[in-house]
Every structure is written in C-alpha cells, then in structure tokens.
Amino acid sequence: MQNLDAIYAALPERLLPWYAENARDLPWRHSREPYRVWVSEIMLQQTRVEAVIGYYNRFMEAFPNVEALAGAEESRVMKLWEGLGYYSRARNLQKTAKLLVETCGGRFPDTAEALQKLPGIGAYTAGAVASICFERPSAAVDGNVLRIIARMTADDRPVDLPAVKREIAERLEAMYPAGHCGIFTQALMELGACVCTPKNPDCAHCPMRGICMAQAQNAALRFPVKLPKAKKRVEERTVFLLRCGAEYAICRRAETGLLAGLWEFPNCTGTLSVAEAVRWAEAQGAAPFGIVREVHKTHIFTHIRWEMTGYVLDCAEKPGLFTWADFAALTETYALPTAFRMFLEELEISR
Numbered sequence: 001m002q003n004l005d006a007i008y009a010a011l012p013e014r015l016l017p018w019y020a021e022n023a024r025d026l027p028w029r030h031s032r033e034p035y036r037v038w039v040s041e042i043m044l045q046q047t048r049v050e051a052v053i054g055y056y057n058r059f060m061e062a063f064p065n066v067e068a069l070a071g072a073e074e075s076r077v078m079k080l081w082e083g084l085g086y087y088s089r090a091r092n093l094q095k096t097a098k099l100l101v102e103t104c105g106g107r108f109p110d111t112a113e114a115l116q117k118l119p120g121i122g123a124y125t126a127g128a129v130a131s132i133c134f135e136r137p138s139a140a141v142d143g144n145v146l147r148i149i150a151r152m153t154a155d156d157r158p159v160d161l162p163a164v165k166r167e168i169a170e171r172l173e174a175m176y177p178a179g180h181c182g183i184f185t186q187a188l189m190e191l192g193a194c195v196c197t198p199k200n201p202d203c204a205h206c207p208m209r210g211i212c213m214a215q216a217q218n219a220a221l222r223f224p225v226k227l228p229k230a231k232k233r234v235e236e237r238t239v240f241l242l243r244c245g246a247e248y249a250i251c252r253r254a255e256t257g258l259l260a261g262l263w264e265f266p267n268c269t270g271t272l273s274v275a276e277a278v279r280w281a282e283a284q285g286a287a288p289f290g291i292v293r294e295v296h297k298t299h300i301f302t303h304i305r306w307e308m309t310g311y312v313l314d315c316a317e318k319p320g321l322f323t324w325a326d327f328a329a330l331t332e333t334y335a336l337p338t339a340f341r342m343f344l345e346e347l348e349i350s351r
C-alpha cells in the first residue's frame, strides 16, 4: 500500500500545472471578489455548472454587489432563484448580505471559522471562500473532493461519516500550497467535475494517474463507499389549476417548512377524483363549470417524492382567498418552485 502522505503530497504538484492548462472559463472565475465567489458556491450546491451559469449571470446583473442584494425586494431575489431549488439558499444569501452591510460595511470575514458563523455558510462554502478569496489553507470538501480522495487512497470507509470527512479535510489542509490555496481548491473541484467523475472517471487523462490506488487496482467505480440512503417518502397531492377568464389562482406557502414563502397553485394531499376536485373548487367559491385537462406530474425533493394529479378547471368566480394572476405574471412576477412551475406548460396548452 502506498504511503498516504505521499499520495496527498502529490496532489498540489500534479494538480496545479494540470489546472493551469485545463481550467474551464466560468463566469465566477473572472474575479476573486468574495461576493461573487460566495454567490457562485451557494448556487453550485446540488446544482450542475451548466444550469448555474445563466442564473449566476442574471443574479449578478440584478445584484452586482452585496449592498444591492441586501437592499433588494425579497420577491425579486426569489424570482431570480426560481427553478434552482433549495430556496432556503436564496433566503440565507440575502440574510447574510444584510448582516454584512449592517455590521461590517459589506466586507466579508477572511477566515473559514468566521465565515461559517454567517447564515447558510457551511464548512464547504467557508473553505472555498477563505481559500479562493483570501488564500487561506482551508479545504472545501464536497462530494467531488471526497470521491477523488477515496479513489486515490482506495479508502473503503463510508465518506459520509463525519470522522472520515474531517480526516480528509485535515490531511488536505496540511498539503495546501502557500500562495496557491485558491487555485488548489479550484483544481480539486475541477478534477472532480471533469475527470474523476462519478460514473465515467477518465483515468487515462488524469494527472493523478500512476499514483492513484483505485486506478492501479482498476477499481475506480468501487469508490467512494457511501452509507445506505434512506428511502424517499412518496406523497400524493392534487393540484387545482383554477382558471377564471385569463387569470389563474395561486397562493403563498407558509413561511416555514418545505418551499417556505414561495407561490404555489392551490393543492391538497391525496389524489382526488375529478368529481371530488370539482366539489373542492365549489367549496372555495370558485364556481367551476368545466374541466379542461387532467395531468400527472412527479417532483423529487431530497427526502420526498410528490406524485401530483392536476386538474385545469374553468371557473366563473375569483374567490378572494387566492391571488389571481395572468400567464405573463405567473412566468415573470411570481416565484413558483419547479414542483408547480411544471404545470405552466399545461396552462399554456389550455389557453
């Protein structure tokens, strides 16, 4: 078995030149300004780079600095986040922006420890910002980095165990090259995103080839080992797409819990039949007089799967318990999470 220290030590010496040759040109890499790096790292959590680029550019255009984000209408921030999911990320971004503007003139703290005290900033984001923006030897250990290290060291312990993750972070931090901390963090991320990918590791073109233990054993896909995942809970829901003239009923979700504070089409748990859905709409005072379509959609959250049955119902009344919005307002003004936005195409067909 190779010496673990030698494997870790090889990382900076091999990755830095490789990154200089192979780094992708991504919009958030044009600057080391903490605001821009922080927003990009929050957006990139659980989300693919290709999906983030458009959101990032629009967000930066609307809120070019921490003061602009702190002073923005929350509804605007949520609208620009619409479709990215994990909406608490956007709320925490604005909460942190306000805190920074109110307490320290909009400046970011420059250590991982201090960054982690801000809302929505965990160890990974703190390590990324501290190393990329402030050249601190702070590791940013996410799934990509855990996968690379588990493969390089043929480590068959579950990488989601906190003790394993902590050990990897500590070993990495001991290897951070002074003066190149930011580049080293980004090089690790890049290797995980482009070469040592979950399903198709490109060992033939990897700068760690020759020292990587998984590659030597021809067993890259055996790593990383993970704890078994909890099964997703399935929840059936009925979604009421109530249409009156050119407007549709929407309402706001509660301020806490799943999709807190976002807009939704009225809905309830369980799968109602057409007759039951019509009775439900009658009970709300919407006076339904025709069913236009019945549709079925599935949306998967981290722990829950929603199986949704939607009914597009023509109604004669607009009860005041709902907000009524035309199609343009639904697409441009109100922040509808993906679970409900997926019904917009049905409304478009039915227009």
Ligand code: SF4
Residues within 6 Å of the ligand: 148, 151, 152, 195, 196, 197, 201, 202, 203, 204, 206, 207, 208, 209, 210, 212, 213, 214, 215, 220
């Ligand atoms: S050699 Fe293969 S398994 Fe090892 S780090 Fe590179 S891509 Fe990953």
